[in-house]
Every structure is written in C-alpha cells, then in structure tokens.
Amino acid sequence: MIIKLMVNDKMVERDVDPTKRLLDFLREDLNLTGTKEGCSEGECGACTVIVNDKAVASCCVLVGQVNGDNILTIEGLEKNGELDIIQKAFIEKGAIQCGFCTPGMIMSCKALLMKNPKPTVDEIKRSIEGNLCRCTGYTKIIEAVQQIVEERCNNE
Amino acid sequence: MRMSLDIVGKNMIRVDALSKVTGKAIYPADVYMDNMLYGKTLRSKVPHAYITVNTKEAENIDGVIKIFTCKDVPTNEHGVVFKDHEVFCSKKVRRIGDPIAFVVATDIKTCDLALEKIKVNYEEIEGVFDPISAMKEDAPKVHEGNNIMYHYKLRKGDTEKGFESSYVIAENTYKTHMVDHAFLQPESGVSYIDEEGRVTVVVATQYPHYDREEIARALNISEDEIRIINASIGGAFGGREDISLQIHLALAAKEIKRPIKVVYSREESFISHSKRHPLIMKYKTGADKNGKLLAMEADIIGDTGAYASWATNVLRKAGVHATGPYYIPNVKVDSIAVYTNNPFAGAMRGFGATQPPIAYEQQMDILAEELGIDPITIRMKNMFKKGSETATGQILTESVPLEECLNKVLEDMDLNLDRKGAY
Numbered sequence: 001m002i003i004k005l006m007v008n009d010k011m012v013e014r015d016v017d018p019t020k021r022l023l024d025f026l027r028e029d030l031n032l033t034g035t036k037e038g039c040s041e042g043e044c045g046a047c048t049v050i051v052n053d054k055a056v057a058s059c060c061v062l063v064g065q066v067n068g069d070n071i072l073t074i075e076g077l078e079k080n081g082e083l084d085i086i087q088k089a090f091i092e093k094g095a096i097q098c099g100f101c102t103p104g105m106i107m108s109c110k111a112l113l114m115k116n117p118k119p120t121v122d123e124i125k126r127s128i129e130g131n132l133c134r135c136t137g138y139t140k141i142i143e144a145v146q147q148i149v150e151e152r153c154n155n156e
Numbered sequence: 157m158r159m160s161l162d163i164v165g166k167n168m169i170r171v172d173a174l175s176k177v178t179g180k181a182i183y184p185a186d187v188y189m190d191n192m193l194y195g196k197t198l199r200s201k202v203p204h205a206y207i208t209v210n211t212k213e214a215e216n217i218d219g220v221i222k223i224f225t226c227k228d229v230p231t232n233e234h235g236v237v238f239k240d241h242e243v244f245c246s247k248k249v250r251r252i253g254d255p256i257a258f259v260v261a262t263d264i265k266t267c268d269l270a271l272e273k274i275k276v277n278y279e280e281i282e283g284v285f286d287p288i289s290a291m292k293e294d295a296p297k298v299h300e301g302n303n304i305m306y307h308y309k310l311r312k313g314d315t316e317k318g319f320e321s322s323y324v325i326a327e328n329t330y331k332t333h334m335v336d337h338a339f340l341q342p343e344s345g346v347s348y349i350d351e352e353g354r355v356t357v358v359v360a361t362q363y364p365h366y367d368r369e370e371i372a373r374a375l376n377i378s379e380d381e382i383r384i385i386n387a388s389i390g391g392a393f394g395g396r397e398d399i400s401l402q403i404h405l406a407l408a409a410k411e412i413k414r415p416i417k418v419v420y421s422r423e424e425s426f427i428s429h430s431k432r433h434p435l436i437m438k439y440k441t442g443a444d445k446n447g448k449l450l451a452m453e454a455d456i457i458g459d460t461g462a463y464a465s466w467a468t469n470v471l472r473k474a475g476v477h478a479t480g481p482y483y484i485p486n487v488k489v490d491s492i493a494v495y496t497n498n499p500f501a502g503a504m505r506g507f508g509a510t511q512p513p514i515a516y517e518q519q520m521d522i523l524a525e526e527l528g529i530d531p532i533t534i535r536m537k538n539m540f541k542k543g544s545e546t547a548t549g550q551i552l553t554e555s556v557p558l559e560e561c562l563n564k565v566l567e568d569m570d571l572n573l574d575r576k577g578a579y
Contacts, residue, residue, distance in 0.1 A: 033186035034179015036390070038340045039422045046340055074179035087177040091169060099176030100340040100390030106177060134340050134391045 003067050008076025018064025023047045025063040026073060034074035034103045045131030048104035049073045055111035074103035086110055089144035097135035105131045109145050118149050181388040184358050185344035189415035193221055195408055196267035198257040198274050200249035203497040204283035207249055207276055209256060214273035219266035221412055224258040230376035234399050238464045240299060243374050243403050250298050251462035251497055253427035258404045260416055283497035287459040290494045298462060298495035306468045308475040310489035312547050318451025318486030322442030326522040330515040335432035337504055341390020342425040347405035348415035355382050355406045360389040362396045370399050371406040394503030395429050398465055430465050430502030433458040435474060437515040443523050447534040451486040454478040460493045465502030467493035473508035479547045480516035481558055482538040487547040
C-alpha cells in the first residue's frame with residue numbers, strides 16, 4: 001500500500017505494509033531511531049510521537065492508520081540548528097539521566113505546550129502520565145516545563 | 157587556603173545531554189548494519205526439568221542460518237562470581253527463562269517460527285520455591301550439592317548476656333519481596349567481526365571488561381580478539397551486571413561472520429535478567445529501660461533463585477548492615493544465600509543494604525513503643541557518632557553527621573512532638 005504522510009515537515013511516500021507499526025516504520029524505513037521501544041504495549045511512553053498535534057504511543061498505531069497525517073518526532077524539534085525550548089529546558093534542569101524515556105517525555109511535553117502554553121503543575125503531570133522514567137524521576141522533568149511557563153509569564 | 161572548586165556545588169550540563177534530547181544517542185537497538193541477521197533465544201518454560209533438545213526441523217526452515225545450543229559453546233559456563241550459569245542449558249533447566257538455544261535467521265519472524273519448531277522434551281523434576289524449604293536436607297537440589305550457597309557470620313560480644321540484662325526485647329520476622337529493575341531499555345545488542353577481525357559486541361552493559369572476560373572464556377579465544385562497545389545504556393540499576401545476550405551474540409558473529417542483532421521484548425527482559433533478593437529477616441533486639449540497645453540477633457535468609465550472581469556480596473552486605481546506623485555492643489548475625497528454582501537474584505540498587513532497614517527500623521519503633529519513649533529519642537540515643545564502633549569492629553573516625561541530619565529533618569518537619577511520650 002502506498003502511504004503518504006508528513007514526517008517532521010517533509011512529505012514521505014512509501015510502499016509499505018499498512019499493518020506495520022508506526023514505530024517500526026519510523027525506525028526501520030525512515031531511520032528515525034530517536035523514537036524508542038520500551039514495552040510494545042503503550043504502557044511506557046518511550047515511543048511517543050505527535051500525530052496531528054496529539055501525543056500517541058507509536059507502538060500502538062499502524063502506519064496504515066496515519067495515512068495523510070502529520071507526524072512529529074524528536075528529530076523534528078530542532079529548527080535551523082536551534083533546539084526546541086523544551087529540549088533546552090531538559091538540558092538546563094538536568095531532566096535527563098539514561099535518556100531512554102527522554103524523547104517520549106519531550107514529545108508529550110511538546111504536545112501539551114502546543115495546545116496549552118502555560119500549563120499548571122497538575123496539567124504537566126497529566127500530560128506525562130503515560131511516560132515512565134526509571135532513573136531521574138519526574139520532578140526535574142516537571143521543573144523543566146515549569147521553567148518554560150515561568151519564563152513565558154515573566155516575558156509578558 | 158581554601159580549595160577552589162570548579163565542579164562541586166555547581167550545576168553541570170551532562171556531556172550526553174544534547175545527544176539524548178535530540179534522539180541522536182545510539183542505544184544498541186538503534187544500530188542497523190548491512191547484511192544484518194537477527195537472533196532470538198529459546199528459553200525454558202518450566203522451572204526444573206531434565207531436557208533433551210532437537211533442532212532438526214527448525215534448522216530446515218527457509219531463512220534459518222544456524223541454531224546454537226550447548227554443543228556449540230567451547231566452555232559452556234559463565235557467572236559474575238561463580239560460573240554456575242550455562243550459556244545454553246545442557247542437561248537441566250533450573251528456572252523459567254533459562255536459555256536453551258539461540259536461533260539466527262534472516263528476519264525476526266523466521267526466528268519466531270524456528271523457536272516454535274525446536275523440540276524440547278522436558279522431564280520435569282520437583283522444584284523448590286522458598287528458601288526455607290530449600291535449606292532442608294531432603295530438598296530438591298538446584299545445583300550439585302547443598303542449596304545453601306553462602307553463609308556470612310558476624311559475632312560481636314555476647315548476645316545472650318546482652319538479652320539477659322535487657323529490660324525489653326522485640327522479636328519479629330520481616331519479609332521483603334522480589335523486585336525487578338525494569339530499566340526502560342530492554343536488553344539489545346549487535347555483534348559483528350570488525351575490520352581487524354575482532355569479535356565485536358555492541359551492548360548496553362555495566363561491565364564491558366567482565367563481558368569481554370566471559371566471552372573469551374566461553375568461546376575459548378583471547379581477550380584481545382574481542383571488542384565490547386558500550387552504547388548508550390537505557391538504565392541498569394544492577395540489572396545489567398550479569399551476562400544476558402553478550403555470549404550468544406559473540407558466538408554467532410564468530411561462527412557466521414555477519415552482523416547479528418538481538419532485541420529482547422519487555423517480557424523476555426523480565427524473564428531473563430536478575431532480581432532484587434527477597435529476604436526473610438528474623439530479628440531479636442534488646443534494650444535497657446532508657447532505650448539503650450544492648451543486644452541484637454538477626455537471621456537473614458536470601459532467596460538467590462537458580463543462580464548465585466552477586467548473592468555472596470549482597471547477603472554479606474545485608475549482614476554487615478544488619479544493625480543499621482546504631483551502636484549495639486552484642487551482635488550475632490547469620491546471613492545466608494539459598495538456591496531455589498525462582499528467577500535468579502543479583503545486584504540491584506543498594507546491593508543488600510536496602511532490605512534490612514525494613515527490619516531494624518521497625519524494631520526501633522516497637523522497642524520505643526514498649527518503653528513509652530518516642531521513636532526519635534530512641535534513635536538519638538543509639539545512633540552512630542564520630543568514634544562509634546560498628547558491629548564489624550570498624551571505628552568511624554571520619555564525619556558521621558547522622559545526629560545533625562536527623563535534627564535538620566526535625567526542624568524542617570516542624571513537629572511539635574512530646575519527645576517523652578510515645579505516639
């Protein structure tokens with residue numbers, strides 16, 4: 001089946017088995033290995049990508065289901081060599097340890113900030129409830145998003 | 157003159173932060189090579205059985221390159237301290253998840269098909285699943301000889317006399333459970349022969365040097381013919397200290413001379429790697445009328461499952477830390493590691509020092525309650541200070557800021573405790 005979709009602002013057209021998982025399509029067909037596989041059943045959130053402004057577990061989506069959709073992965077956040085504000089905040093706050101949850105965490109936070117520029121702590125927690133971290137814990141990750149919100153408020 | 161500190165006390169940016177927020181960090185599963193094959197492991201479905209394995213039908217499947225079993229391994233053993241694991245089980249499986257064979261094929265689906273077609277005949281034998289039963293003379297034996305694989309003894313003073321002079325004695329048994337590290341990145345790796353002819357394994361490991369030693373031993377080649385490349389590690393917490401797929405991958409690359417990739421599923425990750433030792437801790441602690449500790453006895457039994465892994469070190473540490481941070485003049489500790497047919501236990505954050513606080517801190521609370529003093533007072537009375545002697549006879553000559561720490565906690569908690577009464 002010919003699949004046409006936008007991935008990180010680029011049109012991608014491939015002849016691919018529509019029952020292939022979006023995760024495998026990204027990693028194997030497009031070589032976008034920044035999206036990670038942790039549990040294969042939508043529990044851990046390491047494979048989170050954004051489909052049409054919504055954070056989804058790409059291990060639970062088939063590529064045939066996203067035909068014509070707009071996909072954003074961790075590789076698509078950097079613009080013109082400039083890191084996304086969330087990537088910067090994660091670095092500054094030390095919200096990274098082993099790094100395996102990081103791409104998924106960042107994509108969940110990105111989806112949140114896309115529709116809600118100034119989320120509350122509860123809203124931040126809710127947005128990453130589907131992402132597991134086993135090293136650093138969640139405090140620094142929440143703080144990283146809070147820092148963005150604070151900066152936005154201060155700049156007003 | 158004060159030392160100027162460039163790093164201590166400052167927030168430093170991790171060197172790998174940039175690669176990790178951009179998705180560029182390479183974990184073993186992110187490695188794809190030309191001409192690459194895939195590997196999958198056949199694991200025991202039963203906890204204790206004699207086995208015979210027939211791979212003939214599976215070998216004839218289109219796309220299957222080779223199936224490795226114990227016959228293909230020059231030295232079929234490994235283990236971080238004791239070489240009690242087999243690379244592939246030869247006669248007997250000792251736990252669910254024991255590796256029996258390793259299929260290499262052109263793709264993962266063919267690997268799965270081959271796994272189904274390998275015939276394993278299990279002649280099940282009685283297993284033993286709790287360490288207390290396993291310690292009995294007539295218990296089924298997990299390995300040759302006794303199931304008790306380690307016994308650490310600590311003796312200080314005379315506990316009998318200590319209990320005789322005690323005003324109050326607490327005697328209780330505490331149990332902790334098995335825990336999985338659940339590191340977020342399941343085991344994965346890629347092996348190949350590099351440009352200098354070395355067997356190369358890309359893996360996420362806590363011990364690249366141990367891995368190299370273990371591969372050299374199993375394959376009967378020298379260490380300089382092996383290269384371990386430690387990729388980004390998606391969490392470990394002790395769970396990547398034992399061999400998982402390293403020897404399987406090295407063996408396959410050496411024989412087939414093509415790149416081979418293995419990625420465990422979350423389920424296989426859970427089934428195959430070590431756990432935190434569940435401990436049974438029988439404690440007897442005595443104190444005088446004022447709450448001063450006089451004697452403690454602890455019998456600690458650790459279930460190490462089918463393999464030793466770090467059991468000796470973990471149970472020794474549990475024994476050494478059995479008193480907690482409290483000075484006790486008379487101490488007797490027996491800390492024992494026992495083989496069972498459960499998942500094997502090994503290193504996990506704390507390494508045996510994590511479980512005993514469940515016991516000794518509750519003992520403190522119970523003694524305080526019986527004496528009618530509050531739990532903080534009894535701790536203040538007994539805690540290690542500079543110059544204290546531990547149960548192992550170590551004099552703590554350096555900074556021991558425990559009292560300062562507890563006081564600071566109390567300050568911040570702003571507890572208006574009646575420090576004399578129990579609550």
